[in-house]
Amino acid sequence: MALPATADKSRTKRIFAASFIGTAIEWYDYYIFGTAAALAFGSLFYPKFSPVAGTLAAFATFAVGFVARPLGAAIIGHFGDRIGRKSMLILTLLMTGGATFAIGLLPTYAAIGVGAPVLLVALRLIQGFGVGGEWGGAVLIATEHASPRRRAVYGSFAQLGLPAGVLLSNLAFLAVSGMSNEDFLSYGWRIPFIISIVLVVVGFMIRSKLEDAPEFQAVKQDKATSKVPVADLVRRQSGTLLLASLASIAPPAVGYTVIAYMLNYGTTVVGFSRSTLLTLILLSTAAWGATIVGAAVLADRFGSKKVYLFGALTAVIWPWPMFEMVNTKSTGLALIAFMVAAIVQGLMAGAQGGLFTDIFEVRTRYSGISISYQLGGMIGGAITPLVATALFGAYKSSTPIALYVSALALVSLLAALGLRNQAKAREAAAGAAQPVDGGVPATEPAR
Template sequence: MAPPTTPHAPSKRSIFAASFLGTSIEWYDYYIFGTAAALAFGTLFFPDFSPVAGTLAAFATFAVGFVARPLGAAIIGHFGDRIGRKSMLIITLLMTGGATFAIGLLPTYAAIGVAAPLLLVLLRLVQGFGVGGEWGGAVLIATENASPRRRALYGSFAQLGLPVGVLLSNLAFLAVSGMSDADFLSYGWRIPFIVSIVLVVVGFLVRSRLQDAPEFQEVKKEKAVSRVPIADLVRRQPRALILASLASIASPAVGYTVIVYMLSYGTTVVGFARTTLLTLILFSTVAWGGAIMASAVLADRFGSKRVFGIGVLTAVIWPLPMFALVSTGDTIAALIAFMVAAVVQGLMAGAQGGLFTEIFEVRTRYSGISIAYQLGGMIGGAVTPMAATALFGAYKSATPIALYVSALALVSLLATVGLPRAARPRPDGTGSALPPVAGVPAREAAR
């Protein structure tokens, strides 16, 4: 059965706009920090460190955002399950966008001393807190408005925001990367942060017109809203929470290796020009977006868990060939490395929204998918650039880095195999709460 067509029901276009545009903006805000950490923050905010130590410190500041993300997921998820998805999506957008704009205005170490890196860390915490609750709400505003047979496709709307965020952030830095090093470090790096405020206004206007999905409204109407969603989640679905968190590690491990660490490795070790790597990553986002859509269609046809698992398996295999190709110093080889890595990420991302919506009960779903996604992101994304920098410093080889990323993906693969099947609908809102599809077997409808 399709979603109710009441006068107030959102159209597919408005759902797409709210989920895709808002997420694109927030990930743009988040990714430009990673790019700036690789290219500028070590020099500007940690000038007394050696080049390697400065890069590590910049990546550590980048990682702070991941530490805040599970906390944001828990708190924003709590209110998202109690109050509603729409209001939390607006709050996350304003938090992340405001922090990003403020970073663009932040004085450097040369101007205010140690207060500069402290303020940078504080703003990164705010950024991470907002992003922590963003993904879950953006996925649910789409999947909860979809029929069970189109849940992965609708969930991919939010996932498309990731490659588009990378695309926009790389375009923004490409626009200023032609500056001299002096001009880039003086003011050029600030421009991508400051202009983001325009995108925030657009996102606010789109999301302010949203309404929560009928199935969540029904839970509120029946007074079945959880008083303490996280407590209910841990009590009722601890296995699903743990396995979903571990399954979420692989995608950010591969993704942040490419879009963050490779900028440092490719320029300082292999010898690529900064603009070359940014351009190659830019091209790879097209493959990323295409793979997300293809994966979502396949997930609705063959099952989200199966398609997601195939994506995780490719994440185990690809890191070694990827580093080998980049290390040749050949532009075409590096492009192939990044394009395949983008497809690997897309296979996982296209199925993930539908998969996570299926396995958590509606009463605790915002908390469940947000916490799982952000815990996985913290392990796979926060630590990987720092671990990669430290491993190369110790072994002077990219092979240990590739093996490290493959090991993280292997953990995700084992967790994916153990993920439970879709939560079954229950009248009190403690199941998936999605009605069966007319003429479709229950097993197919639950996919």
């Protein structure tokens, strides 16, 4: 009959819209902060510092949001595992979007003195707290509606929101990049923050129509939800949590090197114009999105872990060539460098949603994938621009930066090797527990 097929397509479209659009809005908010930190916040909120110190302070404010992310992941994940995915997704959207809009209205240091950076840090903490629970919920609302053979593709719905958010944020800053430096620092930087409120309203309307997936609803109906998900997670899957956290470092390490640090490095060290770099990063997002889709399809066919490992391996190799190509000051070579970096990210992103859904148990899954993703993001995303700025200040060379990013990717590669699919592990345990030649079970299944 046509009706079930039509209904299924309609449901898939709703899931895609909720997972993709909400995540795109969240990451639009997050990336415009990173862009503003590179281009404006040093002089506007930390004018008493030297240019290098001001940039470091701006990136430190950027990093503060990452500190709040694991806390947000744990608390929002707790209620996501107990109450449901939908309500937490609406909360994360409102927290991040509201904080972003407020940043656009902040007075600067020249107007209120030290209160300006204090308020900026406070809003950054709220923004980071909300983002802490966003990715996990957006992935789960999609993957838990999918069959095991389609989980990577459904998981890519949320992942596609990342390049879309970068695309929107770069378009917003590109629109104001033609202003004079005086006008940009006066009011131009505020425009991308203020207009984000429109996107938040759209995301709220879409997510309010969501339903939690049958897989989680079954856990609630059976009254099998965890009373303290994080405690159960640590008790039952601490090793998986650690490995997943380490495996999550590589994608943001590569991504924030390009999106956050390279904007500052490319303009102040290499000599590119601000608009040129924004345009190149903008163009690379097309390769990022296309690779996510392709990697997700391959992950469902050959296994999410294999595709993720391949992506992590490319992340180990690419940082040094990327910096060398940017250092030539050739627009064409810089575009290729960013394109390949986008493909590297896309390989891991396309497989990550399906992989992380499979390695955690349903009753603690929101907490597990949120905490591991955010811990990895804190190391790979928050610290990388700071370390990169400090390394260049100390050595006046991009080589130590490239080696640092490669080392982070190597950690992720080794950690991902140890991740295990929970469903397959249970099947293996059940098979091993069957009687051997009519005798007793070969092993006793874990209780």
